[in-house]
Amino acid sequence: MRNFCRILRISFKQRLAIAGVVLSSAFVALLWGLNIGTLYPMIEIVFEGEGVSSYVAKEQEKLDVQITQIDADLEQLAQQREAAANDDQRQQIDNQILWQNSKRELELRKADALAWARPWADKMPDSPFQVLVMLIVVLMIGTAIKLIALTANLMLVQEISERTCMDVRNMLFRQSLRLDLDSFGDNGSSSLTARLTNDVGNIATGINVLFGRTIREPMKMIVCVVGAAIVCWRLLLLVMVVAPLMAWVISVLSKSIRRASRRVMEEMTQMYSVLNEAFAGIKVVKAYNTQGFERARFSRSAQLCYSKSMKASWYHSLTRPATELLGMAMISLAIIAGGYLVLNQKTHLLGIRMTYTELGFAEVLLFFAFLIGTTDPARKLTDVWSVLQRGIAAADRIFEILDQPIRVVDPAEPKSLTGRHQRIAFNDIQFSYPSGPMTLNGLNLEIKQGETIAIVGPNGSGKSTLINLLCRFYDPQSGSVTIDDVPINEIRLRDLRRRIGLVTQRTFLFEDTILNNIRYGTPGASEEQAIQAAKRAHADEFITSKMPDGYQTLLGCGSMHLSGGQMQRLALARAILRDPEILILDEATSQIDLESEALIHDVLSDFLKDRTGIMITHRPTTLELADRVAIIEQGELSDVGTHHQLLGRNDFYSSLVGNDFSSKAA
Numbered sequence: 115m116r117n118f119c120r121i122l123r124i125s126f127k128q129r130l131a132i133a134g135v136v137l138s139s140a141f142v143a144l145l146w147g148l149n150i151g152t153l154y155p156m157i158e159i160v161f162e163g164e165g166v167s168s169y170v171a172k173e174q175e176k177l178d179v180q181i182t183q184i185d186a187d188l189e190q191l192a193q194q195r196e197a198a199a200n201d202d203q204r205q206q207i208d209n210q211i212l213w214q215n216s217k218r219e220l221e222l223r224k225a226d227a228l229a230w231a232r233p234w235a236d237k238m239p240d241s242p243f244q245v246l247v248m249l250i251v252v253l254m255i256g257t258a259i260k261l262i263a264l265t266a267n268l269m270l271v272q273e274i275s276e277r278t279c280m281d282v283r284n285m286l287f288r289q290s291l292r293l294d295l296d297s298f299g300d301n302g303s304s305s306l307t308a309r310l311t312n313d314v315g316n317i318a319t320g321i322n323v324l325f326g327r328t329i330r331e332p333m334k335m336i337v338c339v340v341g342a343a344i345v346c347w348r349l350l351l352l353v354m355v356v357a358p359l360m361a362w363v364i365s366v367l368s369k370s371i372r373r374a375s376r377r378v379m380e381e382m383t384q385m386y387s388v389l390n391e392a393f394a395g396i397k398v399v400k401a402y403n404t405q406g407f408e409r410a411r412f413s414r415s416a417q418l419c420y421s422k423s424m425k426a427s428w429y430h431s432l433t434r435p436a437t438e439l440l441g442m443a444m445i446s447l448a449i450i451a452g453g454y455l456v457l458n459q460k461t462h463l464l465g466i467r468m469t470y471t472e473l474g475f476a477e478v479l480l481f482f483a484f485l486i487g488t489t490d491p492a493r494k495l496t497d498v499w500s501v502l503q504r505g506i507a508a509a510d511r512i513f514e515i516l517d518q519p520i521r522v523v524d525p526a527e528p529k530s531l532t533g534r535h536q537r538i539a540f541n542d543i544q545f546s547y548p549s550g551p552m553t554l555n556g557l558n559l560e561i562k563q564g565e566t567i568a569i570v571g572p573n574g575s576g577k578s579t580l581i582n583l584l585c586r587f588y589d590p591q592s593g594s595v596t597i598d599d600v601p602i603n604e605i606r607l608r609d610l611r612r613r614i615g616l617v618t619q620r621t622f623l624f625e626d627t628i629l630n631n632i633r634y635g636t637p638g639a640s641e642e643q644a645i646q647a648a649k650r651a652h653a654d655e656f657i658t659s660k661m662p663d664g665y666q667t668l669l670g671c672g673s674m675h676l677s678g679g680q681m682q683r684l685a686l687a688r689a690i691l692r693d694p695e696i697l698i699l700d701e702a703t704s705q706i707d708l709e710s711e712a713l714i715h716d717v718l719s720d721f722l723k724d725r726t727g728i729m730i731t732h733r734p735t736t737l738e739l740a741d742r743v744a745i746i747e748q749g750e751l752s753d754v755g756t757h758h759q760l761l762g763r764n765d766f767y768s769s770l771v772g773n774d775f776s777s778k779a780a
């Protein structure tokens with residue numbers, strides 16, 4: 115609930131819309147009550163065969179008679195008081211006098227009201243049928259105004275929920291991009307997708323009913339309850355005895371609904387994850403003929419989703435019969451009590467006074483009508499409850515992400531690096547991934563500015579991890595990565611990453627033009643500069659000759675129509691345009707075809723001049739570019755030296771460049 119309130123705080127930014135919602139809801143409620151209220155004159159005037167004027171006159175006469183009767187009673191009571199034998203009797207008579215006086219007061223007020231209404235009543239139609247027509251016209255106008263207010267209300271509520279939903283989505287996406295990399299594990303991104311889509315949707319519906327029905331319907335109920343209380347408040351209190359029972363049933367059901375809704379959302383996340391995997395690996399699925407397996411996996415997940423949804427629906431569908439039954443009990447109680455009072459013309463029920471004067475038929479009917487008027491909003495509110503519970507559960511899930519602590523954050527007081535760096539150092543690094551064993555174990559390495567260093571080693575030895583630490587995707591558990599002796603966790607993240615150009619084995623191309631893909635990360639670059647970078651990366655040739663719209667060619671989802679080598683060259687162009695101080699190639703040349711290899715070799719040797727280059731590679735041609743080669747084995751730096759030094763002394767390296775590396779190396 116606390117988290118849902120936090121979402122509400124976001125909605126409260128739209129104060130004007132909320133004020134509009136409250137106002138239009140009040141309008142709808144008032145007109146709802148007034149429409150029900152027209153029942154009274156219909157029964158009392160029209161079906162009694164009267165006109166307005168004659169009705170008022172008759173009521174005035176009736177009141178006069180009653181007041182005269184009360185005066186006579188009061189006089190008699192005064193005499194009885196004089197003659198009272200003792201204090202007890204006197205006390206009893208005093209009570210009766212007090213009672214009669216309040217009754218007189220009430221009747222006098224009614225008489226005043228009638229006297230005030232008389233001139234208007236005299237101007238109104240005096241035939242019952244005309245009065246009926248007039249009432250129907252009033253009813254129609256009332257309904258029309260109510261519907262206009264309702265439409266405005268619905269639109270405003272939608273506005274609030276959609277805007278809140280948009281704000282929450284933006285917040286969530288912003289936070290998602292800040293999350294530590296391990297949050298994007300196998301299920302990580304699908305759980306984020308589920309939260310960004312399904313859960314935010316549930317919140318929107320929750321907000322919608324909260325500002326819609328939850329404000330409107332209780333207001334309608336209040337108007338009806340006030341109406342019923344005006345008719346006979348004591349009778350109303352009597353029938354309200356069912357209310358606590360209703361509150362208890364609703365609270366029990368709502369807890370179950372919230373729990374069940376949470377499970378549905380968890381299953382939904384699971385289903386998104388199955389979907390994501392199947393689509394992301396569609397090539398493998400097809401090639402290995404595992405459609406059946408994927409279908410079974412999805413169907414299992416869908417089946418679970420279905421059964422959890424059915425359970426939630428069961429609780430949800432219980433709320434309506436439960437509240438309707440209790441509502442019916444309330445009305446039945448009212449009918450029995452009211453019927454008893456009217457049919458027997460009594461003012462007391464079970465010895466308790468219910469009214470000053472006997473209730474009329476029209477009054478009791480109006481009382482029932484007001485009670486029935488509360489049941490329609492009550493019925494609409496039963497749905498609200500389960501939708502709100504779903505929204506509350508979704509808010510909890512969304513804040514799980516929004517409140518997730520982020521380990522890699524900007525330092526409170528960032529140090530700034532001035533000018534080009536001189537030295538990068540890994541100092542006694544101990545690092546393990548949150549979900550794994552020790553990956554780097556006391557690693558030390560120093561890289562000088564302008565140097566190109568190649569990192570080699572068997573699969574899983576920690577080469578990419580080293581890069582992850584330098585880019586500060588993770589922080590080491592102990593030891594530090596420093597640039598010019600400043601630990602990188604004391605530098606602003608943007609500052610650090612601005613200096614780095616990263617090209618990985620899997621190039622990610624966005625659904626945009628080739629030009630914008632090259633400019634990704636350097637949005638200020640001109641078209642000319644982007645083309646220049648593409649030329650340097652030897653990408654220009656295939657872009658202009660093979661792409662249908664040259665640099666304006668749109669890359670589709672997954673960029674299926676580009677070869678691995680072409681994608682790599684685009685990635686290189688992107689990095690070149692960024693003009694980084696440190697270029698990191700993480701197996702970036704592994705997919706480049708032989709023809710490109712020589713070209714890329716030239717590009718890199720030219721581009722890496724006066725830049726620091728860190729390359730994870732096993733390609734002898736790329737290794738040739740390196741000033742030094744560092745060998746990492748089992749999370750430790752096992753050797754470092756020049757190509758020639760290592761060839762002479764390191765067996766692993768000799769076997770690697772001796773082309774006997776396919777089974778050992780990355």
Ligand code: ADP
Pocket residue numbers: 296547548549550553571572573574575576577578579580780
């Ligand atoms: P290399 O690049 O040398 O092949 P990595 O640095 O990628 O090796 O991985 C080193 C070790 O860390 C491996 O055992 C790998 O399974 C593990 N590892 C890599 N990335 C993660 C991760 N995100 N979470 C948990 N373990 C990881």
